[in-house]
Amino acid sequence: MTDSPPQRSQSIRTKILLSCLMLGILPLAVADFLAMEKSFKPTEHAEGQVLQGSAEQTINKIDRIFFECYGDVQAFAFPPAALGTPEQITAAANFYMGAHCA
8 A cells, every 4th residue: 555655646747747847848839840850941032032133144145145256146137248249258257257256
C-alpha cells in the first residue's frame, strides 16, 4: 500500500511535466513556422528583382545588337550602287565593308 502514493505522485508529476512541455513546445513550433515563412518572403522578392534586372539588361543588349544589324543592312542595301551591275555592287560592298570594319 505504501507503493501506491509515490507511483500516483510520479504519474501526476509526469502528466504535469508533459502538459507543460506540450503547452510550451506547440506555441514555439507555431512561432518558428511563422517566423521562417516571413523571413523567406523578402529574400525571394529580392532575388526575383535581381533576376528581373539581369533579364532586362540582357534583352536591352539583344535589342541594341539587332538595331545595329538593322542599320548595317540599311546602309549596305539602300545606296544607289546596290542597284547597279554585279561589278558595281561588288565594288560598293568592298568599299562599305572596308569603311565599316576599319
